[in-house]
Amino acid sequence: MLEYTLRRLVGTIPVILGILLIAFVVLYLVPGDPAATLAGPRASPEDIARIAREMGLDRPLSERFVTYLGRMVRGDLGTSVVTERPVLTSILEKFPYTLKLAVIAMVFSVLIGLAAGIFSAIHRGSLIDRATTLCAVTGISVPVFLSGLILLYVLAGKLRWFPTSAFGAEQSLWPLVLPAFTLGIRSGAFLARIVRSSLVEVLNQDYIRTARAKGLSPSRILLRHALTNALIPIITVVALDFSSFLNGSVIVETIFEVPGLGRFAMDAILKRDYPVIQGIVLFAALIFVFVNLVIDLLYAWINPKIREEMMGGAA
């Protein structure tokens, strides 16, 4: 198992290098000059050239990539060209907000997804199942900017059950509940669909019929026998959603004024703040790779069959 983990870790290195290369090249190809953006609306070409020189943008692309890789390897994410603050400091400052938001959103997502999915699967084919499915499809289809604004307007603006913004979220988690709910319903709705279909598939298996014939209680059958076996696709969806939440949600963070990573990334992109964009890309890549690794290990833990294959491969 340890060897497998190590092998997987080593395997992520080319993936991360590839992501860094793509991020670097894409930034180079995108129109918009960081020096000109920094220089503002009235700056002579000499001014822009002077700023570009100070930023090292006059160097050949290959040289810049090597310098950049070297810095990344040493864990130096550089300094923002706009704020002149270390990129890592900023990321670490923003991440707690995004993390809190992601965790609460995931709680909503899992609660909604499991409850609705299990309920639907048990009552499959019934009117209730169809109503739940309709709700889930609506939840998936409504874009976050719309659901966010509606929730904000109704629950916070009109009914005043929640604060209208996450302003002050450094002191308490309460202001993050509504934004997290906004994120959570969408992924929860999707999860409900996955839970339902996985469960329905498992519930039709022979061993479930056997368990029933043995006279086991329905709840025991459901939780112990059916759900455990339906877990793999569910975990995959939950984990991928979680890692995407961890990279920040631009829209929810903007609507609810959460000072998290998503807004930070968006601002950096609009201002062509290369070091910040590259730093965030690296951070996001690391999160995805790490979460994927954890999922794989979880699969092995849940499913002995996969574990045996892994061991066999590792031997």
Added chain:
Amino acid sequence: MKRLLLSAVAVSLVLAVVGILTSHPGDTSTSVTGGTFRAYLTSDPGNLDPARGVDVNESSVQAKIYSGLVRYDENMKLVGDLAESWEAQSDGLAFVFKLRPGVKFHNGQAFSSADVVYSFERLLDPTTKSPRTWVLEKVVGAKERLQGLASSVAGISAPDPMTVKITLTEPFAPFLSLLSMPSCYILPFGSASDIDAKRFFEKPAGTGPYQMVGRERDSYVRLAAFPEYFGQKPQVGVLELRIIPESLKAEMEFESGNLDLLQLHPSNYARFAGRSEFDGRIHDVPAMSVFYVGFNNLKPPFDDVRVRRALNMMIDRGAIIKAVLQGRGVPARGSIPPGISGWSEALPGYTYDPKTALALLEEAGYTRKKPLTFDLFQKSSQAAFEITRLLQGELKKHGVVVNLRPMEWSALKDAIDKGEAPSFYLSWFGDYPDGENFLTPLFHSKNWGSGGNRARYKNENVDAMLTSAMRIQDPEKRAAAYAEINRIIVDEAPWLYLWYANESYVLGPQVEKMTFSPLFSVDKGLTMKLCR
């Protein structure tokens, strides 16, 4: 600091007033000094280094923290700030400033001439990477310092602790106006040097009416009145600036009573103006700005003056202002807005005259069968679309085909500065109320592209006249010179002139009064007062 921004961005800064009033036991008056004034900015003021900032949100915070030698007051009058008085010598080639005694920085440091010399030399230090070095470019020795050939600036000196002398390479009448800009704000000597610079700007110390007491990036900036401020004291105790990028969100916060000042846009103006509870609380302020469609004067079809003039006559500015801007604007007769030197009542500009316009187009070779067709570059924002779609429709009525090319801001700026955009919808916000600010950067051929002359207009006569006008010391004669230059440029129609727009704000019920100036982005925050 010149601002060419699209309408939505231009509307960036907004102040609002707080509801949380501090209690004053025994105070029975209807207004209080103190309390928290709640405001918002549309993006985080990322860098509070005055030498670096080109962003309106950064400037608005800097204006409250720092002071310059001079500033414009609420009536657009140039007054002393850290300078008590000044004197122009040798026909405007040198300025001697007498500094205000007894001024303290927020960190306790006493203010003296050394701080002025330090701040100005720092602006010109190449390692500061300031995009605004042009503000001091006419100072003797500025070029040498900027190129790294000198370690100090010859033209800036401090004969004694309360005197600063600045020598220019040539007379430059608007120089004092330029000194009012945020780039020329004064920092405490030595504070922002080297490694400490970054730490210093996390919680900067200036001599302004407010000092920073707290901030959370992308969330808020909290400023408190500085008790030892040398000027008229702020009438509120705390100024809380939240960062709210989404205008709909700001509106909701205002409606919920969490903000007490909201900037209004064409899309929500009517909604507020129609409600009796906001009677007398909506303020329309001429914003010292001009909105326009720039033509690339080098590229066909806009290298033909007939085409440029014809388009100027195809737009009924008055009707559009009424329809889209709720009447909050004035048809542009040129690039200089009313009230700025060089504006002339006698210059009519272009008026709606489709017949003449069509005749001109036909002369230039365009007919209904072979219509004039061009691309209009713009920012992909709703505010920009509201205008460009309307222009597109108006011109279509006269057989002109406009293809809209929406782009993200950095990419748009790139395309325009490189001359790739045949026409573009933009605006120009003045940094100081002087005709020079609305002519030289925009139409002098040395400023082609990123320098401000994005239309790539070139008239050697105009270039020469602009250069000689800046030497004229008599304000009236200089205004007359700008009026004449403006007339010549308007005749050649390098832009499709649109309008001088107003900015509008609505105040919350907690605000007793507040004055808005056309230079609101560098407002010192001294006029707002809360009621009990």
